[in-house]
Amino acid sequence: LVQQKNLEGYVGFASLPNQVYRKSVKRGFEFTLMVVGESGLGKSTLINSLFLTDLYSGEYPGPSHRIKKTVQVEQSKVLIKEGGVQLLLTIVDTPGFGDAVDNSNCWQPIIDHIDSKFEDYLNSESRVNRRQMPDSRIHCCLYFIAPSGHGLKPLDIEFMKRLHEKVNVIPLIAKADTLTPEECQQFKKQIMREIQEHKIKIYEFPETDDEEENRLVKKIKDKLPLAVVGSNTIIEVNSKRVRGRQYPWGVAEVENGDHCDFTILRDMLIRTHMQDLKDVTNNVHYENYRSRKLAAVTYNGVDNNRAKGQLSTKSPMAQMEEERREHVTKMKKMEMEMEQVFEMKVKEKVQKLKDSEAELQRRHEQMKKNLEAQHRELEEKRRVFEDERANWETQQRLEQQKVEASRTLEKNKKKGKIF
C-alpha cells in the first residue's frame, strides 16, 4: 500500500517529462512503415503525399514501375527533420504482391521479413553489449484494398488473417476518388463486416482517459477503413494551392476532409498515434514472437529453430516423436542416395562393357567385309581368266577349223573339184 503525500514546497520533478522530451529529441526517432498492395493502387504516391517528400521520383521510380516476377521486399530510408526533431523513416515496399496469375503464398516473403526483423532485435537484445539497439522492426503495415465497391477479395482476407498477429495492420481503401460518397459508405461497411466475420484483428486505437480525445478516436473508428487519395501534383483551387487530382469534372483535393480520409490517416499515423504503434509493436507483437521463440528453445534445451522464424509450440513428447521421425527420414534418404550411387556405378560399368562389345562387333564386321571383298576380287579374276580361256579355246577351234577348211580346199583344188 503506497500512500500519497502532499508536498510542502516546490521540488521540481515536474520537469521530468521535459527532460525525457529533450533526450528523445536529441536521440531522434525511428519509424518503420510497410506498404502492401497490388501494383497500381497508388502506394508510392500516397507515401510521397504523407511525408511530403519525393521518396519515389522520376529518377528512382516506385516499385510499380519496375516489373517484378516474384514478390520482393525492399527498404528505403529517409531522414526527415522538422522543428528540431529528426525522424529516420524506413519504408518497406512489397512490389509484386498479388500481381501474378497464381498468387498462392505471396504473403510468405513478407512474413519472413517481419520475423527476421524480430529475430534481429531479439538477438541484439540478448547481446552483452547493448549500447546500440537499432529498431528496424515493422511498426505498422498499411494494406491497400482495391476500390471495387463490393467487398474484400480472397487475397485480402488471407493476407490480413496471416499478418494481424505479427504486425499492426491498417487497411486502407486505395484510389478512393473512384467511389461516390454512397458507394464508399457501403464499401466501408461491407469491409468491416467481413473483417469481423473472419475475426481479423486490425490495429485498434487505444482508449484514453481524456474525454475529448476519446471523441476524436470514436470519430476515426466510424470511418474505418480509411479511404485515401494521394497526389504528387499541386493544383490551384479558388486561388489556393492544394495537392490534388485534376479531372475534367473537378479537382479531387487530397487534404479536403469531404473528399477523402487522407488527413485523418496522416494525423493518426504521424501526429497522434506514431508512438502508440511503436509501443504496440514492442509490447504485443514482439513479445508474442519472443515468447514463442524462447519457449521452443527451453523445451528441449537445444535450439530447434534452424530455419528463421520457425516456431515450435509442441509438447516434449511430440517434439521427441518428431525428432525420431526426422531421423528415420534422414536414414531413408541416405539409403536412397547410396542406392542411387550404386545404380549409377553399375550403369556406368554396363555401358562400358556394351561399348567394348560394340567395338569388337564393329571390328569383326570390318574384317568380314574385307574378306568378302577379297573373295569377290578373286572371283572376278577367275571369271576374267575363264573368259580368256574360253576365248582362247574358241579362237583355237576357229583356227583349227580354218586350217582344216583351207586343207580341204587345197585337197579339193588338187582334185580339181573347185572351179
Place this chain on the structure above:
Amino acid sequence: LAKMSGGGSTLLGYIGIDTIIEQMRKKTMKAGFDFNIMVVGNSGLGKSTLVNTLFKSQVSRRSAGWARDEKIPKTIEIKAVSHVLEEGGVKMKLTVVDTPGFGDQINNDNCWEPISKYINEQYEKFLKEEVNITRKKRIPDTRVHCCIYFITPTGHSLRSLDIEFMKRLSHSVNIIPVIAKSDTMTIEERLEFKQRVRKELEMGGIEVYPQKEFDEDMEDKSDNDKIREAMPFAVVGSDKEYQVNGKRVLGRKTAWGIVEVENPNHCEFAQLRDFLIRSHLQDLKEVTHNIHYETYRAKRLNENGGLHPITCNDTQESNL
C-alpha cells in the same frame, strides 16, 4: 436510269433493283436478330453497370435483384441472361454472358478455361445444327459475337492475367478491351496508360477487334484504323441520372463534380457505344460467323475425318 459498272449494259428505264435493300430491311425487321455479348473482368470493375448503360436497360445478370454485396464465387461461373429489346420496329434478342469469379481467386491459373470451353460449346451447338440432314429454318445463334474485356485502371500496365487471357482467346472470339472505371485517372494518366496498353498488346501479338487482317477495303481500313488508334476505350458506366446545366444526364456524383457518362470530354463511353452498336454490330456478327466459327468448323472437320450428318431426332447417337 441506272448505270452498272463492270461491263454491264445501261438500263433503259427504272427497274427497281435498288428496292432490294428495302426488302432486306423489312425481312430483317420482321425476323429480328440475335446478339450475344460476353463481359469478362475482375469483380467490381463495373461490368454489369456498363452493360446496363450500353443498352439503356437492366439487362445484366444483376437485373433480377441487385445485390452489391454478393459473395465472390469460389470458381468461375458462366451466367447467360437474355432479354428482347425493341427499337424503331427492330427486335433484338440480347444475351449477356457474365463471368463472375474471373481473376478473383488467389490462384487464377487457367481461369480462362471455362470461358474458352463455353465459347467452343456454342460453336459446337451451331455446327451440330448446321450438319443436320433436316435443318431448322433459322439456326438459333448462341455464339459469342463480342467479348468485352475489362482492364483494371492501375495506370501502369496490363497485368499478367490480362495478357494471358487475351492471348489465348483472341483467336476464337472478337475481344474488345476497355479500361474500366476510368474516372480513376486524370486525362494525362489515361493517355499514358492507353499508349502503354496498346504497346503491350502489340508486343504480345494480340489482335483485338477490329483485326487488321479482316479489313476488306481502304474505306474499312481507314475507319478501323481510327478506332484502333483510340482503343482501348476508357469508360465509365452509370444508371443514375443527375441534373447538369438544365439537362438530365447519366452520371456519377462525387464531392468535387459530376462525371457525365455520355460527355466525350469526360470519358469514351459514347465512342464505345457508337462503335459497338451503331456501326459495327453487324460486322461483329459477320466476323464471328465467317472467321471464328469457320476456323472452329475446319478444325473439327479435320479432326475425326469428317462429320456424319444426323437427323433431327437422332441427336443422341451423334458421330461427332
